[in-house]
Every structure is written in C-alpha cells, then in structure tokens.
C-alpha cells in the first residue's frame with residue numbers, strides 16, 4: 001500500500017501551491033486541505049459565516065486565527081486524515097496557527113515552494129480558476145473550451161482577490177505573517193526548500209524527491 005504523508009506546503013500566493021498540492025494529494029492518496037478553498041466554498045454558500053469570510057478574502061485580509069484554527073482542527077479530526085495524513089495548503093499562515101497545528105500533532109515535513117516575487121506577480125495577473133472545483137488555469141494555459149473547466153464543466157473566472165490591490169496586500173501579509181514561519185519550522189528541523197520555477201511536472205518531481213530524501217535521512221530503515 002502507498003504510504004500516506006503529513007505535509008505542509010508554504011509559498012507566496014502564485015507560487016503554484018494549489019496546483020502542486022492537488023498532485024501531491026493524488027500521489028500520496030491523502031486529502032488536499034486548502035483553507036482558501038474551504039472559505040471560498042463557505043462564501044459561495046451565502047451563510048452569514050461565509051459572507052464574513054468573503055469580506056476578509058476580497059480585501060486580501062487574513063481571516064481571524066481562531067476561526068481558521070477551529071475549522072482545520074475539525075477537518076484534521078476526520079477519519080481519512082487521521083488514517084493517512086494530509087497535504088495542508090494555505091495553513092498555517094501565522095506562527096500562532098503553526099503552534100496550534102503542532103498541538104494536533106505530527107507534521108512530517110514542511111516544504112517551502114520558492115518563487116521570486118516578480119514571477120508570482122505575473123502569474124497572479126494571468127491566473128484564472130474554476131468557481132466549482134478550484135482547478136487553476138492561466139491566460140496562456142486556458143481550458144480547452146471557452147473558459148469552461150476541463151475537469152468539472154464549471155465556469156472559469158478571475159478570482160476577486162486577484163486584483164492588483166488585493167494581491168499587493170496579500171504579498172505584504174505573507175512577508176509580515178507567513179514568512180516568519182519559515183524560520184520557525186527551520187528551527188524545528190522540519191523545513192526543506194524546493195525551487196518552484198519551471199514546468200509543473202518538474203516542480204512536482206522535485207517535491208516528491210524532497211520527501212523521499214527526507215524520509216531516507218529521518219526514518220529508521
């Protein structure tokens with residue numbers, strides 16, 4: 001049986017986390033847990049909770065820690081994640097969130113997907129996403145038919161928080177709140193950096209290699 005994994009993927013908006021996390025989840029047969037996708041689904045449902053989440057997201061602001069932590073705690077307590085693990089995408093985003101995640105136990109490895117800011121700015125301006133399943137496309141890599149998702153037939157649009165102002169705000173918040181996580185996990189000896197430039201297939205192969213090397217060095221034979 002394919003062994004599961006418990007991975008956290010860090011990286012600026014537009015580093016390719018979403019695309020890579022979907023592939024990693026398929027590779028290791030574990031759930032892909034994206035807090036951004038969870039909040040977008042809540043926003044679409046139009047509940048008062050979803051409506052509040054939408055306001056934070058559209059402004060490019062972070063949702064309060066306690067809300068996000070509660071949501072992730074519930075998800076990690078489900079059977080699939082308890083049994084096989086997870087790929088965490090977009091969480092933790094603050095040191096406080098990381099401390100709480102530590103209490104739920106057992107992150108195996110944190111991968112920082114590294115891409116220069118100029119490149120992520122270009123990627124974000126061109127990014128398009130399926131409103132239903134979240135599959136990512138770009139102006140240079142659109143779906144086959146007229147902005148209709150290849151995977152589920154949903155509408156493919158530009159995210160409301162991919163405007164220039166919201167992008168700059170999110171990148172500022174990344175530097176301020178999320179970049180410190182890199183040294184936090186480095187100190188714990190849990191971090192590896194993977195180059196996020198190049199074709200998604202190449203980046204995927206690098207990430208798998210990083211996990212394999214890590215396991216070879218850290219797991220008893």
Ligand code: AMP
Pocket residue numbers: 013035036037039056057060061062063064065068089090091092093094097161170
């Ligand atoms: P993402 O798709 O990961 O870029 O997330 C989209 C938006 O969801 C973010 O800009 C935040 O408003 C919110 N969000 C997602 N994950 C978190 C988190 N861990 N902490 C706070 N807010 C989050």
